[in-house]
Amino acid sequence: MPMMTELLFSKLCVRLHFCQKINRHRHCKPLLSISSHTSKMCEAIFKILRFGKSLELISTSYQLLNELDRQFPRVYMMNTNGSSMPHELVVVQEAWTPFVLGTDISDSERAAANDLTSGLLDSQGFHQLLQGLAEVSDVENFQALDTKVLSNMLLFHYLVNALEGDFVPRNQMYKETMNWVLVRESLLNMILCSRKMNYKGLMKDCVTTLCGFGQFLAEYDNAVQSSETSMAKQPKAIDTALATAFLHFGRLTCAAMLKLMVMVLEVDLSKKNADMQGHITRADGVRTPLAEIIQDELAYDKNILAPFLQVFKDSKWKLEIIVQFFWKYMSKPSVRTRRSNGPAEDATFSGVLKCISNSSSTKSITKKIGAHAIHLLLAHGFQAFLLLSTKQTVEDIPVSKEQMAGGSVVETCKNLILVFNCLRTLDKQLEISSCAKEAIFVAANIVSKKL
Structure with a gap:
């Protein structure tokens, strides 16, 4: 096995070096000469990533697979002339592709997908x-670390990269053409629509893991960072070399989990737009949007509210989730039909603030979600609002009406x-939380400078 692995890696490195030299001279489109030899190498390396026994093999196979995907993209957009x-x-x-998906896959292929002799999923x-x-993300299980856990973390990160490489160009092309089939046939959408999997369970596991x-x-x-914390007070696993790798891989896992959730949110948005245009059929199925699942999880378990807001770094979707969370507990507009149901005019962060800025509405929303939750939601929502406003101003990037309309930054x-x-x-x-104090301080500074 070691000799075969070494030979495989050496051959692949030579091939990748050759591909990179060609691509540097072409300056146009990626090298797309896919051969059965390349596919066999990909599959063999993927097996090493899934079932490798050492950190060196796992890390090397992970890096090689990502490099292969860069050299041989499965889906990409090409500029057209005339x-x-x-x-x-x-x-x-x-x-x-590392996935076995689609309605035309035979039962034998599905059965072999998770077999140890076949690396595909x-x-x-x-x-x-x-x-x-x-399960590993549970604090009580952090001590039970082994190479398999680290392998699964890198495996997940690679799979999300593969899903991203397939979905992003499809979704971008959908925005240009409004052809829903492009997104429907994406690997990510096929996973979400699969009847072999519990979709809600998958999304809840995403929130839990993140x-x-x-x-x-x-x-x-x-x-x-704390000088008062002794080594004895830190988790025992931190003292091990395995846990050092776990900390690095853990950050990669968080980034991959966030990337996956953002892609699912984008799929939901594209599907909603396609539904408004009448392009959705029964074959697309019906599923609860991820934003609603997140809101339910945050409402059900208030203990994860602070960690989620802290680690969910995407400002656009964080603001959208916070706004929807507030509107879930505020008075609803009149009922409209499904396809005519666009966003309400005041369904913005500014609109939320206007609606709860009087004593009666503040009292009502506080009874429903609690003062501490309001502090966290407003502080993180305000931070996301400012980041989007700054990005829009500096980079001249348009931000959706649902997120930014309803008032200026000063208002x-x-x-x-x-x-x-x-x-x-x-x-x-009432004790104002530290993050709320920071938000109030920043808001007061902005207002004072505009006066």
Whole structure:
């Protein structure tokens, strides 16, 4: 096995070096000469990533697979000349993929997908992998680390990269053409629509894993930075070399989990737009949008609210989730039909602040979700709002009406201060959290500079 692995890696490195030299001279499109030899090498390396016994083999196979995907993309967009459409989507049908998906897959192929002799994964195998990561993310299980756990973490990161490489160009092309079939046939959408997998369970495991790893890594970083924390007070696993690798791989897992969730949110948005245009059929199925699942999880378990808001770094979707969370507990607009149901005019962060900036509405929302939750949601929502506003101003990037409409930055700052004043009026003994104090300070600074 070691000799075969060494020979495989050496051959592949030579091939990749040759491909890179060609690509540097072409300056146009990726090298797409896919051969059966290349596919066999990919599959062999993927098996090493899944079932390798050493960190060196696992890490090397992970790096080689990512390099192969860069050299041999399965899906990419190509500029067109003299055409009505600026881009053309190229799908390399013969390209190797780590997934066994689709309705035309035989039962024998599905049965072999998760066999130790075959490295490929189906939707059920992908969910089982994520379930394993969710179990490891539990603080009580952090001590039970082994090479297999680290292998699964890198495996998950690679699979998400593969899903991203397939989905992003498809979704970008969908925005240009409004052809829903492009997204429907993506690997990610096929996984989400698979009847072999519990979709809601998969999404809940995403939230659990993201919060678990994020909380552990944050606590570890705080422990390292604190001079008062002795080594005896730190988790025992931190003293081991295995746990050092776990910390690095844990950050990769958090990044991959966030990337996966953002892609699912984008799929939901594209599907909603396609449904508004009448392009969705029964074959697409019906599933609860991830944003609603996240809101339910945060409402059900308030203990994960702070970790989730801390580790969920995507400002666009964080703001959207926070706004929807508030509107879930506020008065609803009149009922409209499914396809005519666009976003309400005030369904924005500024609109939320306006609605809860009087004593009666503040009291009502506080009873439903609690003052502590309001502090966290408003502080993180305000931070995301400012980041999006800055990005829009500096890079001249348009931000959706649902996220930014309903008031200027100064008006939003004033309304934020007004809401916290209402909270203080309701409870004189209320202790303002540190993140809320920071938000109020920033808002007051912005307002004072504009006066």
